[in-house]
Amino acid sequence: MENWLVKRAKLDPDKIALILEHADFTFGELNSTVQAFAGKLYTSGIRKNDPVALFSDNCFNGYVAILALQQLGARTIFLDTELPLETLTYQVNDCQPKTILISDSAHTDEIVKINWDKVFMSEVLSMNGNLDYQPVSEYPTEEIASVFYTPSADKNDTGVMLTYGNYFYSAMGTSLNLGINKRDVWVLSLPTFNIPGFSIIMRSLIYGISVYLIDGFDINLINKILINERATIISLTPPLLRELLNGLPRGQRYNEHFRCVFLGTGLIDSWTVLRCNMLDIPVLQTYGMTETTANISALNFNDAEIKSGSCGQPFFTTQIRITNINQDNVGCIEVKSPTVALGYLNKDELFQSRFTEDGFFKTGDVGYLDDDNFLYLKGRQADLIYIADKIVYPEEVENVFRSVNGIKDICVVGTKSRAGKTVPIAYLTLRDNAFLTSANLADFGKHNLLNYQVPMEYRQIDEFPRSTNGKILRNRLVDLEYKVI
Template sequence: MSPSLYTLIEASLPQDRTRTAIEAPDRSRGPRIWSFNDLLATAARYAALFARLGLARGDRVALQVEKSPEALAVYLACLRGGFVFLPMNMAYRADEVDYLVGNAEPSLVICDPSVETSLKEICTRRGTPHLLTLDWEAGGSFVDAAAGVAEYDEPAACSADDLAAILYTSGTTGKPKGAMLTHGNLAANGVALRDAWRFTEADVLLHALPIFHAHGLFVACHCALLSGAKMIWLRKFDREDVIRELPRATTFMGVPTFYTRLLSGDDFCREPVAHMRLFTSGSAPLLAETFEEFRARTGHAILERYGMTETGMNASNPYDGERRPGTVGFPLPGVELRVMSDEGAPLAAGEVGGLQVRGANVFRGYWRMPEKSAEEFTEDGWFRTGDVAMIDADGYVHLVGRAKDLIISGGFNVYPKEIEELIDDMPEVLESAVVGVPHADFGEAGAAVVVLRHGFLLDEATLIARLKDKVANYKVPKRAFFVESLPRNTMGKVQKNLLRETWRGACEGG
């Protein structure tokens, strides 16, 4: 395997590079078509622009833009030139972006024109040398700057240990952690998934995921790029668009929310999926009811898999063989999984404990957090996922819970501590707890349970509105409840299990 992910991608593309790599439908203007040649040439030109701006190997390039083929080309340019890609969710508010820019210290930030004003202030204060803009229609100062730049002659000679990307994942302390992913991490995982899921250049992937997230960027794009498959590139998930494009596709990747929305109307049946060979689901648990209804309606068994930002994909239900609802299948080739007791002893099949992973897919550590990185690895080199799991007698992995109270809402990670700190900072609030409860559309949603200071008043709508000004909407609890006190055990720890049970039905209606 090539140590550079970029050269591995180049070597994996079809011999005929005039074939379509990306088709981006546009109902108003007609589709935008990118060949593999177009994609590689654009990436080369962008990499040359980065060098012209003075960026050196290892410098970070941060991106906060809408999904577009150009945004994917920025990622490939980073891989080609040896720069480090740092994607940021468009939903992030100024405070969240400020922390990421301050922590990662990118040499270049590329943003959507709609957030340029706030990014300019952040970049000036943080000492970021360059800020350029890029919109989803290929407009902006970044595209203008790259227009006349000559391509690099050769890609950078990156090693497997060279950093390729930093993806931030929120932590229980409330401060996001930058997971450092190398060329070797991403290449090993991409090849394992391509082979496990039988991707070839004959495939057409209907891509409706965001690309600031590991699922849409690494899992989906790497499967296509490492096999030479075409992608139909939707800006976002839109039920009507997906159903219209499915007859032209062979594969589709989604979060459980995508599947519940597809099943929400009678027009979704066997006819639009007759040409499909594979549906996969991840980023959040897929309910067994959704799995069974999808199979009954379409004849397809959704393939559920399991991964995390720090490791890429760890396990997958089989392509051939039984795809068991409620499980995430078996460890992928090259990945080892084990379940351990709290005391650090390996557990037998059927026993529940902490899930640990080891393999070439596992990240290098957290950016500028050596102590935190060391804490998360065992003495014999296994990464503690923080998930609670059981491996059954047949080898299928069952995720039982999450040790860190993580909420996964619509496929996005929400860490309660971050939200609790914002609520606790409100002058009316004495303390709070945020828990995940079932939600008909998002799978899980946050519910805030709040204790007010004596004599102070605060209502649900005001609390939620304040949070919407501070954090991305997916992090904001869907409901807020006010109580006299929070339930605690004898050690003084809030009993979140009781809160989850009490308000279990609060969001079931969606």
């Protein structure tokens, strides 16, 4: 495929590509800016197929750097700017980049401590462009475009290698489902160093649509854009959606062109769905993961009401099946799709172990398909709580409790009781001035859940450990101080 940015600049040179708080860039202007930056990166010594680690927030220079590295044909390895030094050090040693390219606006306290060749973007900008530089002419479908690190079963983060072909088929599946058109404007508030955020950049080039770039999850700014500007789509996770709704000024509605919240990373609770319905905010729940290049199924507009709670049907480019079905008619979600990653960096054996004999990828999630082939997600297989012959699906329990006034957020995990039996335990954060007791919560649980689903203990904590997309990190809860309420 022809270089996507160069191609888009030829097709739509005057179309707005990127919208910042105080400036807009057309595809022609963006291409010129990116090529100038790529020439300076070429001067710094970066060449085709070089692995380059990128440490950047959602700033303009970071956006340009992502596209500039693609012009050089480099492999971009995305580093999460919120990671502790130990994890960053492991990832850098694992991927062995030629250099680490750092945004001057990112939180650099940890990354500067790593003993590795690194360069700040301000240093690159001060260089002269190399006259010999030429952008790559094509993006081969099997060429690695990016590497994203994701938690792995072996306790060490794993680099997921995604190709240009992965991104193209992902964009095609999303477009066929949502009916993307040139008038769409996608709000990019998720971090670009995670696959859901970065995928929006790739879709912009493929579709020729505009992107609002938000640096940091600024609730007031995002709501202001969704109310007053011509934004049509925003990608969010359930926790971020709840924050956005809590910050929406009373009586306000999003602009008349707004089409949907494209929701990923976990289940959404019924109370949040109800709030969105009352505010005329369409929510399209999706399903996907880093290894599948983000979304591989999603609700569409026609089915959003009648199939509420579903992640929609598999995209046209994707097959999904359910295996090892248990007594609840829930089983393991397996996928076959051209969006499945090329492999794991330095862990080929682990990657191959994720496939069945007939080529389906084992996602590690559980759910079911209804009679109309709509997917319903029940959670991660590793998070399920087994109590005798019963199974507790933690996210279901959490979503029931989120309707309780005073609960800010909740996470349910299984732990061993003194008698050696596995029981569900709830970790909670409470709103200011909330007064809730274990007796209150247990009584609520007994009226809304089956007995074995009701948590045996309620532990109040100050704050949940979260990933940068808002997802609670369950495996870190056991290390937190708590108070039994």
